[in-house]
Amino acid sequence: MxxxxxxxxxxxxxxxxxxxxxxxxxxxxxxxxxxxxxxxxxxxxxxxxxxxxxxxxxxxxxxxxxxxxxxxxxxxxxxxxxxxRAAHSQHGCGCFEGLSGKKNSPTPYFHVEAQDTECDAWKRLLDLVEDAAADGREEFAPLREMDRATRLQIRTLPPTIAKLKAVKQLHLYGSNLVRIPPEIGEMTSLEEFTPYTSYELHWFPYEITRCPNLKDSTVSTRALYGNYKYRPPFPRLKTxxxxxxxxxxxxxxxxxxxxxxxxxxCSVCGQPFEDRRQHRVWVSLRVATDVLPLLVNACSEDCIKRLPAPSSKYVQTPHKGRHGVQQPPRGF
Ligand SMILES: [Zn+2]
Ligand SMILES: [Zn+2]
Structure with missing residues (x-):
């Protein structure tokens, strides 16, 4: 050998x-x-x-x-x-299996799959974003243009979605996404957001709250950190x-x-800052139809203090995740 x-x-x-x-x-x-x-x-x-x-x-x-x-x-x-990959099954990723939030249960961790930016699926997605930005369309459903095998290679969206200023409806049904970039907050016309049955999408960037017209969402809430039905724990935010x-x-x-x-x-004030990852918190807020676990990367404690009050029936302060956080009982 x-x-x-x-x-x-x-x-x-x-x-x-x-x-x-x-x-x-x-x-x-x-x-x-x-x-x-x-x-x-x-x-x-x-x-x-x-x-x-x-x-x-x-x-x-x-x-x-x-x-x-x-x-x-x-x-x-x-x-x-x-x-x-057992994608598109409710237990596709298994992130929440065996996680009770109790002290001895395993620590949850984020999906850290890397997006392959050289694959054809990604290049196709970049082209679709450019086309949609150029023709000013109001409905954007890029995954519908791809077969299943291609669609599964898309794990995030490109930062260029910031250019989609006219898009009112963003459809991501049945995706294999593991994260949405903060640039979604620059889609200023967005009214309807549908990542339904994206079972590996467990959190959203706080920047989504910047979409002033967002009023409708269809999210598979059981896949979310801290969801009221199962209360899966939030990953710990390190500094x-x-x-x-x-x-x-x-x-x-x-x-x-x-x-x-x-x-x-900064996720909150928008000012650029040297990120030492010290002011990262989770906060659960109602965004359109659903309460979403939002990840905040703030410039200062002052910006964290400026966050809106969390939704009732969720952890009532911004927090750092893991088992030290007492969530309300399930189904409450
Ligand atoms: Zn997962
Ligand atoms: Zn700030």
């Missing part, structure tokens, strides 16, 4: 063990093989929350590196994409760096990014 086969065999046997992957990445680096960078960046993104402001750039970079990788190799390294120091110890990858020193607009 070659060294390389040995590494892949070890990773296959124990996919969660980081050491095998990092030793293999070092071995690839020594041979100037860009797949070493792929392994490190893949691990870094798995440890990075979906609302991190540099995630979009990181996923784009990972997609570029992916182009030189063989499918059989990716099936081992990016195993999460090779496994058969500061998310990626273990040392993971990206290579000259070629910009480690600075994941240390939480990038600029972003």
């Amino acid at each position: 070659s060294d390389e086969q040995g590494f892949l065999k070890a990773i296959n046997r124990d996919p969660k063990e980081l050491t095998h992957r990092l030793v293999y990445a070092d071995w690839l680096d020594e041979r100037d093989d860009p797949r070493g960078d792929f392994i490190r960046l893949h691990l870094a993104l798995k440890a990075t929350a979906p609302d991190h402001c540099d995630r979009v750039a990181g996923e784009h970079e990972l997609s570029q590196l992916r182009k030189v990788c063989e499918p059989a190799w990716l099936a081992v390294i990016e195993r999460e994409y090779a496994l058969p 500061g760096a998310e990626v273990t120091p040392g993971l990206l110890e290579t000259e070629r990858l910009p480690l600075k990014r994941w240390q939480g020193n990038s600029s972003r607009p």
Whole structure:
């Protein structure tokens, strides 16, 4: 067996063990093989929350590196994409299984699947957004234009949705989305939002509250963090760096990014600020028809104090998630 086969065999046997992957990445680096960078960046993104402001750039970079990788190799390294997906079933992702919110129950974590920005499905979506922005259409249903296999490759929407200033109805029925970008708040004409049966969509960005005309929504509420029926716990919101120091110890990858020193607009006041990820909170608010768990990235405690009061029957203060948070009883 070659060294390389040995590494892949070890990773296959124990996919969660980081050491095998990092030793293999070092071995690839020594041979100037860009797949070493792929392994490190893949691990870094798995440890990075979906609302991190540099995630979009990181996923784009990972997609570029992916182009030189063989499918059989990716099936081992990016195993999460090779496994058969039970999407469109109520229990597609299994995030809430075994989570009771009690102390000893496992800690919930975000979906951190990376969007492949080099796949045809993503390029098609970018084109559809440009077309819709150019012709000023009022109804946008991009997933209807794709077959199921293509649709499943779409895990988020591009930031360019900010250009859809005329769209009143956004239909995302039956999607495989795991997150909606904050730029949805710039869709100023939006009246109706339908991500119904998107069972892996467990939260929304606070920026959605900026859509002044949004009055109708159809959301699969059982898939939401903190929903009144099951009260699944919210993921814990960490502060500061998310990626273990040392993971990206290579000259070629910009480690600075994941240390939480990038600029972003505040979810509340809109002012750009240097994001050290210190003022991130959850708040459950009524948005159109439904109460949604909203993730806030604020510039200051003052902006957190300016948040509207949470909906009754939900946690009554902005919070940081995990088990320390006492939710009201189920069904209340
Ligand atoms: Zn899930
Ligand atoms: Zn602010």
